[in-house]
Amino acid sequence: MIPPTDSDLLPGLGQRVKLLRARRGMTRRILSEEAGVSERHLANLESGTGNISVLVLANVATALDCSLAELLGDETTASPEWLMIRRLLHGREPHELTEAYHALSDLFGTAGAAxxxxxxxxxxxxxxxxxxxxxxxxxxxxxxxxxxxxxxxxxxxxxxxxxxxxxxxxxxxxxxxxxxxxxxxxxxxxxxxxxxxxxxxxxxxxxxxxxxxxxxxxxxxxxxxxxxxxxxxxxxxxxxxxxxxxxxxxxxxxxxxxxxxxxxxxxxxxxxxxxxxxxxxxxxxxxxxxxxx
The missing domain is CATH 3.40.50.300 (P-loop containing nucleotide triphosphate hydrolases)
Structure with a gap:
């Protein structure tokens, strides 16, 4: 596997931060305050030009209520079971993922609430x-x-x-x-x-x-x-x-x-x-x- 370079890693990271912030309805100012990172630094990060430290990035992830792995583009590496589930679901069509979601919901008892x-x-x-x-x-x-x-x-x-x-x-x-x-x-x-x-x-x-x-x-x-x-x-x-x-x-x-x-x-x-x-x-x-x- 070829490791990502700055030319695609930083812009991708910036876009994910921007999308996660928008999804949660947070302004850049609010994210700046909660993460303890200057708005200028965040602006550079979101534009793909800011080479941010891992510790600061961890603060941003905490403020966005997501894992550092999610922020970096990885889904989850928490356990062997998660990795096997990822492998099983990877590349599936949207309708297949929907079926899998409903099957898991039925399995874990959420169907009764519906x-x-x-x-x-x-x-x-x-x-x-x-x-x-x-x-x-x-x-x-x-x-x-x-x-x-x-x-x-x-x-x-x-x-x-x-x-x-x-x-x-x-x-x-x-x-x-x-x-x-x-x-x-x-x-x-x-x-x-x-x-x-x-x-x-x-x-x-x-x-x-x-x-x-x-x-x-x-x-x-x-x-x-x-x-x-x-x-x-x-x-x-x-x-x-x-x-x-x-x-x-x-x-x-x-x-x-x-x-x-x-x-x-x-x-x-x-x-x-x-x-x-x-x-x-x-x-x-x-x-x-x-x-x-």
């Missing part, structure tokens, strides 16, 4: 896709509670998600997010849940959502995401800011394979609110005929 999952509808996707607006309308139409997961996180923590991140870090926010979801699942047998866009950043929480709810990926074009968030008053989204659209595009790229695990997808771009709502309800009725609809 028995009534179609009574709970969870909307996933990036901010600006319409989760809150369409979720409230769908819940009213179905006569079930609407749960805004970010509001539940705020209630549990006693402060807004942005304050949780600033005061305690992103890992603390993920713990509150998990607790909010678990409490929602315990309290409501039927409901519509609007999740935060970065929920996929914690694979364990996302896996719980997939196994206990009927999930819909609300999609939109990057420009629509940008304009809708801008209309919500987010000052980070300035009119004509191409970097903002590019950031959204990168975040979508980093999360798309996770969002795609949802039971189905619905694109809200190019539709009026009424058209999007009608289309979503038609999709839900087709997909959950034996549930709450």
């Amino acid at each position: 028995q009534n999952r179609r009574h709970r509808i969870a909307l996933v996707g990036l901010r600006g896709a319409g989760k809150s607006t369409l979720g409230q309308m769908a819940a009213a139409e179905l006569g079930v509670p609407f749960i805004e997961l970010r509001s539940e996180i705020t209630r549990l923590a006693g402060c807004a998600p942005v304050e949780i991140q600033a005061l305690y870090g992103s890992n603390a926010y993920r713990r509150y997010e998990r607790e909010a979801l678990e409490e929602t699942l315990l309290t409501h047998d039927a409901c519509v849940i609007a999740t935060a866009g970065g929920l996929v950043g914690d694979t364990a929480t996302f896996d719980l959502l997939l196994h206990t709810c009927f999930t819909v990926w609300l999609q939109a074009d990057p420009e629509d995401h940008f304009n809708r968030v801008l209309a919500q008053g987010d000052q980070r989204m300035m009119p004509g800011n191409r970097n903002g659209v590019d950031d959204i595009r990168l975040t979508l790229e980093s999360r798309a394979s996770f969002y795609a695990k949802a039971d189905c997808a619905f694109n809200t771009s190019g539709k009026t609110l009424e058209e999007a709502f009608a289309g979503l309800m038609t999709l839900l009725r087709e997909q959950t005929r034996d549930a709450v609809i």
